Every structure is written in structure tokens, then in C-alpha cells.
Amino acid sequence: MQGFYYSLPASPPQTFLATFTTFQDCQVPFLITPILFFSLVLLLVVLLLLSIHQWRHPKDKLLPPGSMGWPYIGETLKLYTENPNSFFANRQKRYGDIFKTHILGCPCVMISSPEAARIVLVTKADLFKPTYPPSKEKMIGPEALFFHQGAYHSMLKKLVQASFLPSVIRRSVTEIEQIVLKFLPSWENTTINTLQEMKRYAFDVAMISAFGHKQDLEMKGIKQLYQCLEKGYNSMPLDLPGTPFHKAMKARKLLNETLRRLIQNRRENEKQGGGLLGVMLEAKNQMVDQLSDSQIADNLIGVIFAAHDTTASVLTWVLKYLHDNGDILEAVTREQEGIQRKIIEANHRLTWDDTRHMPLTTRVIQETLRTASILSFTFREAVQDVEFEGYCIPKGWKVLPLFRTIHHCADFFPQPEKFDPSRFEVPPRPNTFMPFGNGVHSCPGSELAKLEMLVLLHHLTTSYRWQAVGDKDGIQYGPFPVPKRGLPVKVSPRKIKAA
Numbered sequence: 474m475q476g477f478y479y480s481l482p483a484s485p486p487q488t489f490l491a492t493f494t495t496f497q498d499c500q501v502p503f504l505i506t507p508i509l510f511f512s513l514v515l516l517l518v519v520l521l522l523l524s525i526h527q528w529r530h531p532k533d534k535l536l537p538p539g540s541m542g543w544p545y546i547g548e549t550l551k552l553y554t555e556n557p558n559s560f561f562a563n564r565q566k567r568y569g570d571i572f573k574t575h576i577l578g579c580p581c582v583m584i585s586s587p588e589a590a591r592i593v594l595v596t597k598a599d600l601f602k603p604t605y606p607p608s609k610e611k612m613i614g615p616e617a618l619f620f621h622q623g624a625y626h627s628m629l630k631k632l633v634q635a636s637f638l639p640s641v642i643r644r645s646v647t648e649i650e651q652i653v654l655k656f657l658p659s660w661e662n663t664t665i666n667t668l669q670e671m672k673r674y675a676f677d678v679a680m681i682s683a684f685g686h687k688q689d690l691e692m693k694g695i696k697q698l699y700q701c702l703e704k705g706y707n708s709m710p711l712d713l714p715g716t717p718f719h720k721a722m723k724a725r726k727l728l729n730e731t732l733r734r735l736i737q738n739r740r741e742n743e744k745q746g747g748g749l750l751g752v753m754l755e756a757k758n759q760m761v762d763q764l765s766d767s768q769i770a771d772n773l774i775g776v777i778f779a780a781h782d783t784t785a786s787v788l789t790w791v792l793k794y795l796h797d798n799g800d801i802l803e804a805v806t807r808e809q810e811g812i813q814r815k816i817i818e819a820n821h822r823l824t825w826d827d828t829r830h831m832p833l834t835t836r837v838i839q840e841t842l843r844t845a846s847i848l849s850f851t852f853r854e855a856v857q858d859v860e861f862e863g864y865c866i867p868k869g870w871k872v873l874p875l876f877r878t879i880h881h882c883a884d885f886f887p888q889p890e891k892f893d894p895s896r897f898e899v900p901p902r903p904n905t906f907m908p909f910g911n912g913v914h915s916c917p918g919s920e921l922a923k924l925e926m927l928v929l930l931h932h933l934t935t936s937y938r939w940q941a942v943g944d945k946d947g948i949q950y951g952p953f954p955v956p957k958r959g960l961p962v963k964v965s966p967r968k969i970k971a972a
């Protein structure tokens with residue numbers, strides 16, 4: 474896993490390993506002395522015996538097929554040496570859609586059929602709880618909804634969903650457009666790092682959706698502290714002076730104080746300023762008389778986190794695919810010019826309704842979500858021994874629905890490696906397209922993410938063109954898979970051909 478969400482490892486998959494090391498919040502010692510050597514051998518023997526017992530005789534029930542590899546390290550080394558995509562594909566071919574493996578300390582069951590993924594995420598969701606490294610909980614805040622199941626989760630989910638409903642976010646189109654119109658001229662005739670610029674854009678939108686439009690004094694401080702916090706998200710969880718994790722934790726504490734001040738101010742004001750914060754301040758229900766300051770703070774940070782890198786990474790891929798597919802870019806531009814003409818004739822600004830009349834641009838976004846599959850999989854943990862499709866998944870094992878593998882399966886998406894938005898002219902088979910997850914923990918921000926992308930593409934395609942600088946191909950992981958070096962591009966004003 475990288476950060477909060479999960480994606481595929483780089484090749485070689487250091488980030489993936491970092492994920493699992495951070496999952497355990499442990500480090501492997503590297504200095505071998507004779508005493509250490511014998512202790513290690515002894516430890517290995519004990520682990521071997523334990524694992525033979527644990528893996529071969531789990532209460533005499535049938536485990537899914539697959540190899541658990543070596544004790545403790547499991548199949549981790551194989552992930553080092555194989556391309557991660559073929560790691561999953563080879564095992565799926567050999568063992569089927571459900572197989573077991575063991576990655577650095579975690580026995581895992583990987584799931585690559587839509588039906589089985591649905592069982593884990595939807596129909597039997599209560600048997601599979603979300604699971605995150607403890608360091609992530611510390612940084613985001615343990616009361617954020619991601620980390621919970623049951624009544625507390627569903628109470629918070631309703632609040633978050635309520636602030637991202639189409640009927641609510643349709644009022645933000647003008648604000649989002651203003652952000653776009655602030656960024657675009659600053660890109661003109663310069664080389665930008667697409668990922669970094671998209672992160673700045675997605676961050677500004679996330680701040681509005683979290684705090685509303687009211688500009689409190691604390692806002693600048695919150696932005697700066699969040700940026701320090703962010704640097705620690707994918708670092709080793711070593712809380713020692715000078716480490717990125719330590720700095721991030723310090724920023725998190727200060728962020729708490731600043732957020733508390735802001736929350737107090739807003740509680741005292743009659744008008745609570747909108748956004749998710751406004752919704753949470755007004756919330757009173759059977760479960761809580763009022764949400765506490767720390768519940769509110771953890772969920773604000775959680776939502777900014779969830780909204781930010783995800784949307785920026787997908788937007789970076791959209792620009793890459795449009796860059797590489799000139800005919801699709803021209804078709805999208807024609808669609809957007811049609812909207813532009815209507816806006817000029819009616820003398821109004823871009824509206825929510827306009828964004829509902831962008832079918833081709835919407836399909837480009839859908840196909841990008843499928844092809845790039847920035848969240849390659851998610852993690853759950855079995856809360857008890859679970860009978861699953863004829864197998865037993867023992868309590869405590871991690872269960873990974875593999876979104877990317879499903880999105881790249883030729884049975885559901887013929888010629889899966891081809892970027893072809895027209896495939897979405899027909900709705901995909903149920904449960905085969907899950908860029909925003911599925912079930913109780915599915916993404917409440919999907920409509921906002923799509924809206925941000927549509928508004929940006931409207932202005933970008935009608936007024937600008939972009940040319941990749943340097944190496945055109947390759948992927949990097951930071952934390953999600955994105956085009957290499959964040960896709961540097963030279964942006965220039967679009968030359969409109971005379972009719």
C-alpha cells in the first residue's frame with residue numbers, strides 16, 4: 474500500500490515493500506554478528522514450525538490455493554524480482570480467482586473475480602473490516618471514518634455523503650471554475666510538472682469542500698501544516714527527531730490546535746460556513762449529541778487526504794492519454810466548444826447542467842479511471858474465520874480485492890491495454906468497474922472528483938495544448954502510479970484553425 478490507499482508496486486517494488494514494512498511498523502536488522510546469526514537461525518526455525526502449523530493445518534479447513542513462500546518473508550522476494558502485474562496475473566492463471574500468498578508478515582488472500590470482490594466489499598462486508606497501518610491512523614487521526622465499521626462509520630458516512638451530494642456540489646461549480654481560471658494562465662508558455670500542478674488544484678478544491686467558502690484567519694496555517702503532514706504519509710514510521718515521520722507528527726499536533734480554534738470560532742458564529750465542516754457542526758443525532766472537536770478534525774483531514782492525491786493522479790493520466798491520442802483530444806475539444814458556444818449565447822458561466830452534457834469527456838474520464846486504476850487494490854481483514862467460496866479465510870488474514878486485475882481482464886474489457894473511451898458507450902457489467910470501490914466504504918467523493926476533472930478539461934481543451942517534455946513513457950509511484958517524473962509538459966495557447 475502506498476499511503477492511505479493501495480496501489481501496485483513499482484518495479485522493482487520498493488514502495489510496495491515499504492507499504493508492508495509500514496504495515497507492520499517494523500524494520501529488518503541488517504548487521505549480522507555470529508550471535509545475531511544464530512539467533513536468526515533459531516528464529517527462522519521457530520517461525521518455520523509455527524508457519525507450517527498455521528498454514529497447513531488451520532483447524533483442518535481448506536485454505537485457498539497458492540504459495541505462502543518462505544517463513545516470514547513469504548513471497549516478498551518474488552515481488553522484488555517479478556513485474557508486479559505479472560506477479561498477480563501468473564498466480565491468477567495458476568490458482569484461479571482466489572489465491573493465498575504471504576507478503577512480509579501478512580498472510581493474504583487475493584481476489585480477482587467481480588463476484589468474490591462483491592462478497593468482500595458488499596454482501597459480507599461486516600466480516601471484512603478495513604485495515605490500515607497504525608502509523609496512518611496516527612497521522613490522519615483515529616476517529617476518521619475510514620478506520621471504522623458499524624454504527625460510528627455509518628453515522629459519519631451519512632454526514633460526508635450529505636456534503637458531497639450532487640445537489641450540494643452543483644453550487645460549487647463557479648468556485649471550482651474560479652480556481653481553474655486562476656491556474657491556467659500561470660501555466661501558459663511554461664513547462665509544468667503536471668502531477669504537482671494537479672495536486673495544487675485538487676488541494677484547493679478539497680479545502681473548499683472541507684471548510685466551505687468562508688476564509689478564516691486559520692486557513693493559511695492549515696494549508697502549510699497540512700503540507701508538512703503530507704510529507705510524512707509515505708515515510709518509514711520512525712518517530713525520531715529529524716525523520717519525516719517525526720516532523721509530520723509534530724505538524725499533526727499543531728494542526729489539531731489550529732483546527733480546534735477554527736472549530737470553536739465557527740461554533741460561536743451563527744453561520745457555520747458550509748462545507749463538510751458546516752455539516753458536521755450542525756450534526757446532532759441519536760448516536761452523538763454533538764461531534765467532538767477531535768472527531769471533526771480527524772474527518773476533515775481524512776477527507777482532504779482522500780480527495781487530494783487521488784484526483785491529481787487521475788487528472789495527470791487524463792492529460793497523458795489525451796496527449797497520446799490526438800484524435801480523441803480533438804473530439805473532446807469539439808464537444809467542449811459546443812458547450813462554450815451555448816454559454817456565450819446564454820451569457821452565463823459554466824453550470825452543473827453544462828457538465829451533465831459532456832458525454833465524450835465523461836467517457837474519457839471513465840476510461841482513464843479503468844486504464845490507470847490508480848487504486849490497484851484495497852485491504853480488508855477477516856474479523857473471524859470466514860467460509861468463502863468453498864475455502865476458509867482464517868481470522869486476521871488480509872483480503873485484497875484486486876481492482877486493477879478486474880479492470881484489465883479481457884473478458885470484461887476486450888483489448889484491455891487499449892485506451893478506448895467508446896467502450897463506455899455501453900455500461901460495463903455489474904461489479905467489473907470499481908474505480909471508487911464498492912459497498913459501505915465506497916468513495917463518497919466520486920461526483921466531486923468527476924466534476925473537478927470536467928471543469929478543468931472544459932477550459933484546458935478549448936484554450937490550450939500541451940506537449941510532453943523528455944521521456945514520454947514509463948510509470949512512477951508517488952504514491953499512486955503516475956506517468957514518469959509527474960509528466961512534465963510545455964503548455965501553449967491553442968492555435969485555432971481558420972474555418
Ligand code: HEM
Nearest residue numbers: 619779780783784787851908909910913914915916918922
Ligand atoms: C479520482 C479520485 C478518487 C478516487 C479514484 C477515489 C477512490 C476511492 C476508493 C476506491 C475508495 C474505497 C476504498 C476502500 O474500499 O478501501 C475511496 C474511499 C473514500 N474516498 Fe475516494 N476517491 C477519489 C476522490 C475522492 C474525493 C474527491 C473525496 C472527497 C471529497 C474522497 C473521499 C473518500 C472517503 C472519505 C473515502 C472513505 C469512505 C469510507 O471509508 O466509507 N475521495 N475512494
